[in-house]
Amino acid sequence: xxxxxxxxxxxxxDRIKETLFNMLAPALHNCVFLDLFSGxxxxxxxxxxxxxxxxxxxxxxxxxxxxxxxxxxxxxxEDKAVALxxxxxxxxxxxxxxxxxxxxxxxPPYGQGLEQKALEYLAKSSxxxxxxxxxxxxxxxxxxxxxxxxxxxxxKEKIYKSNKHVFLEKAGKEEKC
Numbered sequence: 001x002x003x004x005x006x007x008x009x010x011x012x013x014d015r016i017k018e019t020l021f022n023m024l025a026p027a028l029h030n031c032v033f034l035d036l037f038s039g040x041x042x043x044x045x046x047x048x049x050x051x052x053x054x055x056x057x058x059x060x061x062x063x064x065x066x067x068x069x070x071x072x073x074x075x076x077x078e079d080k081a082v083a084l085x086x087x088x089x090x091x092x093x094x095x096x097x098x099x100x101x102x103x104x105x106x107x108p109p110y111g112q113g114l115e116q117k118a119l120e121y122l123a124k125s126s127x128x129x130x131x132x133x134x135x136x137x138x139x140x141x142x143x144x145x146x147x148x149x150x151x152x153x154x155x156k157e158k159i160y161k162s163n164k165h166v167f168l169e170k171a172g173k174e175e176k177c
Contacts, residue, residue, distance in 0.1 A: 016160055016165075020158075020165060021046055021050055023156075023167075024047075024103070024133075024135075025050060028050045028051050028103075029050075029051035030052070031051075031053060031102035032054050032056075032100065032103075033048070033052045033102065033103045033104075034055075034058070034101040034105065035047070035056065035105050035106075036058050036088050036106035036107075036108070037058070037108045038058060038059040038065075039064055039068075040064065040067050040071060041067070041068035043107070044056070044081070045068075045072065045077060047103065047105075048077045048080050048081065052080070053080065054081070054082065055077075055080065055081050057081060057082070057083045057084065058091040058092075059084075060087045060088070065085040088114070089121065092125065092127065095127050096125060096126055099127055100128075100132075101128070101129075101132055102133070103133050104122065104133075104134045104135070105136075105137070106118055106135070106136050106137070107136075111139065115136050119134070119136075119147070119168070120150060122134065123150040123151050132170070133155075133169060134167070134168040134169070135166070138163060139163055139164075140163060148171070153168065153170075153171050153172075154166055154167070155167045
């Protein structure tokens with residue numbers, strides 16, 4: 001899998017990706033997956049390779065998107081992918097009323113509050129149904145104390161050496177993973 005040089009993207013390590021998908025594996029078959037702040041596309045491509053029906057990749061960096069498209073072609077999964085080269089918030093607004101996702105994964109640049117902005121939008125969005133699982137990759141220091149007021153519950157948290165995955169569901173839902 002190709003990745004971009006430099007720190008513009010931080011590809012999720014293979015070990016962390018393996019841990020994440022082992023937790024998600026049973027329910028991935030035939031799901032619709034959204035990969036926000038896609039970087040090289042590794043997460044959305046892994047979802048496709050594990051049985052997702054469709055992955056939508058949102059990445060505003062044209063060089064990163066070219067990398068995603070190359071990786072999709074290499075893995076022969078481009079027919080199951082939608083690639084949007086645009087800002088995450090613009091893409092979310094564009095998909096409103098047109099798509100629903102079973103899984104939404106986001107790995108925004110750390111320390112900029114972009115995950116909170118996206119979650120504030122998703123809290124009221126039609127692209128999130130009652131069983132949607134949202135996974136946020138964030139630095140270990142990222143504060144998620146605002147989740148309850150947005151109507152989300154943290155169903156699971158997996159902490160690694162320098163970052164973490166938080167698993168969010170709409171309040172009132174049973175734990176999925």
